[in-house]
Amino acid sequence: MIYKKRIVDGLLELKLESFGATLITGPKGCGKTTTGKQKAKSVVEFQDEDLRDNLLSVAQVQPSKLLIGEKPRLFDEWQDAPKIWGAIRKSIDDEQKNGLYILTGSTSQNVQTPHSGTLRISTMKMYPMSLYESEESNGTVSLSQLFNDPNSFDGCHSDLSIDKLIFAICRGGWPSAINNTTPIAQLQIAKDLFAQTCSVDISNIDGTKRNKLWTQNLIRSYARNLCTLSTLQTIFKDIQNCGISESSFWNYVEALEKLFIIEDVPAWNPAIRSKSAIRSKDKRNFIDPSIAVAALGLTPEYFNTDFKTLGFLFESLCIRDLRVYSSLQEGQVSYYHDRYDLEADAVLHLGDGRYALIEIKLGSNEIDAGAKHLCKIEELVRQYNEKEKQVPMRLPDLKIVLTGTEYGYKRPDGVFVIPIGCLKD
Incomplete structure (x- = not known):
C-alpha cells in the first residue's frame, strides 16, 4: 500500500537530527509504526509471533544485542521488552550520535522505565490524519x-x-x-x-x-x-x-x-x-x-x-x-x-x-x-x-x-x- 505522506514526517526528521532516539506517541491506530518505518533502516518487531519468544528472551538477558543493525533502528511494541529502553539510553551515551533509534508501540500499556531518557530520547506526538493528509482538503x-x-x-x-x-x-x-x-x-x-x-x-x-x-x-x-x-x-x-x-x-x-x-x-x-x-x-x-x-x-x-x-x-x-x-x-x-x-x-x-x-x-x-x-x-x-x-x-x-x-x-x-x-x- 502506498504511504500517504504525513506532516509529522518533517518533525520526525528534526527529532532524529537532534536526539539519539525518538519515541513516537499517540492514540492507537494513528499510524505511528508506519510513519517510523519510513525513516528506519532496520526494524525489530516484538509482535512478530515467529520471532517473538526469541526476541523477548534476548531483550531480557542481553538487550544490547538487539541494538545491532542499521541505524536508525526501529523497535515496534518496545513496551513488551522494557529493558530495551535502558540499553538504548546507554548506547546513545556510548556512541554520542543522533538519529540512532525510533521507538513505537501501543498506547494501551503504560511502562515505567528506570531512566527518563531526558536529552537522549525525545518524545514526538502523532495525531490521526488531518483532512489535507487524507487528501480531502485541497491544501490551497x-x-x-x-x-x-x-x-x-x-x-x-x-x-x-x-x-x-x-x-x-x-x-x-x-x-x-x-x-x-x-x-x-x-x-x-x-x-x-x-x-x-x-x-x-x-x-x-x-x-x-x-x-x-x-x-x-x-x-x-x-x-x-x-x-x-x-x-x-x-x-x-x-x-x-x-x-x-x-x-x-x-x-x-x-x-x-x-x-x-x-x-x-x-x-x-x-x-x-x-x-x-x-x-x-x-x-x-x-x-x-x-x-x-x-x-x-x-x-x-x-x-x-x-x-x-x-x-x-x-x-x-x-x-x-x-x-x-x-x-x-x-x-x-x-x-x-x-x-x-x-x-x-x-x-x-x-x-x-x-x-x-x-x-x-x-x-x-x-x-x-x-x-x-x-x-x-x-x-x-x-x-x-x-x-x-x-x-x-x-x-x-x-x-x-x-x-x-x-x-x-x-x-x-x-x-x-x-x-x-x-x-x-
Missing part, C-alpha cells in the same frame, strides 16, 4: 504561509461538500479507515476503537481491571459535552447513577488521557479582562471527533437534521487539524471565552510567539458574528496596551474564521474566512 491555503505573508492570500475555493465533510467527521482520521475501500468499512474503524477502548485498553493501560459499562458511559457523556465548558464534576453527575464512585471516575478520566482518547483544550488567559471574567476551565474534547460519533452511535445520515451537534463535531475536527498543521512550529491550541460571551474557539500559539485568533463556524450565517468576536478581542488587546505600555501584549498576527463553506476570502476588517477544505500546514 498554507497556515505557515498565512503567518509569514498574510498579504499573499488571494481567496480560495473548497471542493469539500457538506456531505463529504460529515462523512470525514464520522470516519475520523484513522489511516486504516481511510485506506478501506467502501464507506461502510471506513466507518467501522472508529466504532471498533471505541469498543476496544472500553473492553480491553482501559484495563491494559496499567493492569487495573476497569468496568466496561462505566467507560462507555463516561465517553458518551464526554461526547454529549464535546467542545463545551462543562466541568468534569458535571460529567460525573451525569454518569454516577451507573454506580461509579467519584475517585474511580477521576481514575478512569486519567486512563483515557493516557490512551490519548481524551484531549481537552486549555483556556487562554490574557490580561485583557479581570481574572474573574475569563473562563479558565478546559474545553472537553477527544483526539478525533469520530470517537464522539461512535460513542453516541450516530451515522452520517443523522446529521441531515441535527446541525447543532454537527457544529460541535466540526469544531473538534478543526482543532485536530490545527494541532497537526502547526506541529512543525510547536503549535499550541487553546480557547478564549469570558462571561460576556466574547469568545475565540481556538487560539493558536506558535513556538516563536506569533498567534492567531480563530472562530470555528460550520455555516456562512455565523461568519459575521465570529469575525466581530475576533475584532473585539483584538481591540481589548489594544486597549490593554494603552494602559500597560511598559509590558504590552502582542497583537494577534492573524484573525481567522474557519468554516465548512465553499469560498474563502479576506474581509475588510482583516479577518480571513477560510474553508477547512482548503487548509494545510
Whole structure:
C-alpha cells in the first residue's frame, strides 16, 4: 500500500537530527509504526509471533544485542521488552550520535522505565490524519504561509461538500479507515476503537481491571459535552447513577488521557479582562471527533437534521487539524471565552510567539458574528496596551474564521474566512 505522506514526517526528521532516539506517541491506530518505518533502516518487531519468544528472551538477558543493525533502528511494541529502553539510553551515551533509534508501540500499556531518557530520547506526538493528509482538503491555503505573508492570500475555493465533510467527521482520521475501500468499512474503524477502548485498553493501560459499562458511559457523556465548558464534576453527575464512585471516575478520566482518547483544550488567559471574567476551565474534547460519533452511535445520515451537534463535531475536527498543521512550529491550541460571551474557539500559539485568533463556524450565517468576536478581542488587546505600555501584549498576527463553506476570502476588517477544505500546514 502506498504511504500517504504525513506532516509529522518533517518533525520526525528534526527529532532524529537532534536526539539519539525518538519515541513516537499517540492514540492507537494513528499510524505511528508506519510513519517510523519510513525513516528506519532496520526494524525489530516484538509482535512478530515467529520471532517473538526469541526476541523477548534476548531483550531480557542481553538487550544490547538487539541494538545491532542499521541505524536508525526501529523497535515496534518496545513496551513488551522494557529493558530495551535502558540499553538504548546507554548506547546513545556510548556512541554520542543522533538519529540512532525510533521507538513505537501501543498506547494501551503504560511502562515505567528506570531512566527518563531526558536529552537522549525525545518524545514526538502523532495525531490521526488531518483532512489535507487524507487528501480531502485541497491544501490551497498554507497556515505557515498565512503567518509569514498574510498579504499573499488571494481567496480560495473548497471542493469539500457538506456531505463529504460529515462523512470525514464520522470516519475520523484513522489511516486504516481511510485506506478501506467502501464507506461502510471506513466507518467501522472508529466504532471498533471505541469498543476496544472500553473492553480491553482501559484495563491494559496499567493492569487495573476497569468496568466496561462505566467507560462507555463516561465517553458518551464526554461526547454529549464535546467542545463545551462543562466541568468534569458535571460529567460525573451525569454518569454516577451507573454506580461509579467519584475517585474511580477521576481514575478512569486519567486512563483515557493516557490512551490519548481524551484531549481537552486549555483556556487562554490574557490580561485583557479581570481574572474573574475569563473562563479558565478546559474545553472537553477527544483526539478525533469520530470517537464522539461512535460513542453516541450516530451515522452520517443523522446529521441531515441535527446541525447543532454537527457544529460541535466540526469544531473538534478543526482543532485536530490545527494541532497537526502547526506541529512543525510547536503549535499550541487553546480557547478564549469570558462571561460576556466574547469568545475565540481556538487560539493558536506558535513556538516563536506569533498567534492567531480563530472562530470555528460550520455555516456562512455565523461568519459575521465570529469575525466581530475576533475584532473585539483584538481591540481589548489594544486597549490593554494603552494602559500597560511598559509590558504590552502582542497583537494577534492573524484573525481567522474557519468554516465548512465553499469560498474563502479576506474581509475588510482583516479577518480571513477560510474553508477547512482548503487548509494545510
